[in-house]
Amino acid sequence: MERPIDLTFDCADAPVMAAFWKLALGYIDEPAPAPFTTRGEWLASHGVPEEEWDTGAWLCDPDGIGPRLSILPVPEAKVAKNRLHMDVRVSGAGDDDERWSRLTAFAGLLVEAGGRILVPFPKHHMVMADPEGNEFCVGFAGLDDGRPDAGPR
Numbered sequence: 001m002e003r004p005i006d007l008t009f010d011c012a013d014a015p016v017m018a019a020f021w022k023l024a025l026g027y028i029d030e031p032a033p034a035p036f037t038t039r040g041e042w043l044a045s046h047g048v049p050e051e052e053w054d055t056g057a058w059l060c061d062p063d064g065i066g067p068r069l070s071i072l073p074v075p076e077a078k079v080a081k082n083r084l085h086m087d088v089r090v091s092g093a094g095d096d097d098e099r100w101s102r103l104t105a106f107a108g109l110l111v112e113a114g115g116r117i118l119v120p121f122p123k124h125h126m127v128m129a130d131p132e133g134n135e136f137c138v139g140f141a142g143l144d145d146g147r148p149d150a151g152p153r
Contacts, residue, residue, distance in 0.1 A: 005067045007086075010074040011132050017071045018057035020113050020130050024088055030060040030068060082135045087125075092140035096123050099140055107138050 011017045021027060036042040040053045057071040090106050092099055100123050107117055107126050114131035121127075125139035 006070060007067050008070040008072060009134065010076075010078075011071055012073060012077065013132070014055060014057045014071045014073050016114065016131050018059060020110070020115065021069060021071070022059060023113050024110055024115075024130075024136075025059075025066065025069075026062070027059040027066070027069065028062050030058040078133050085134070086136045088136060088138050089141035090138065092142035099123075103138055103140065110138070 009017055009021075018029075022029075032039045032042045036045070039058065040050070043053050044050070055073050057069075059069040059071070061067075090099075090103050094102070103126065107115075107128060110128060111117060116129045117126055118129055118135065119127040125137050127135060127137055129135055
């Protein structure tokens with residue numbers, strides 16, 4: 001039986017985090033759930049005051065494969081290492097130098113968007129942090145893990 005999952009990020013600044021994760025994952029803003037035509041209508045139906053409508057973000061994989069992301073503001077700051085993290089995969093095609101060049105170029109885009117490289121493992125993967133310090137890895141798809149080769153969109 002399929003059990004779809006959603007991932008939720010607690011954060012201080014949802015618009016910044018949403019922009020970062022849309023770039024990192026190739027995600028888009030999730031449309032409002034039917035029968036609503038806007039996210040505001042949906043939020044209003046749940047009694048959320050209009051001044052709070054732009055404080056969170058909801059993202060989805062445009063192909064409908066990956067988990068949805070909710071990015072919600074909370075008053076407390078992140079204080080410790082994540083117990084769960086995402087692995088973002090770039091194409092594993094080509095030789096070591098080609099793969100590493102592709103990975104470092106992608107990591108560079110994420111740094112420009114506010115991420116940080118925490119630990120590079122040359123020719124293998126990088127441990128990174130998003131704009132609010134949540135750790136994740138950037139590695140290769142299709143290498144020794146049985147997964148199809150599917151790089152970032």
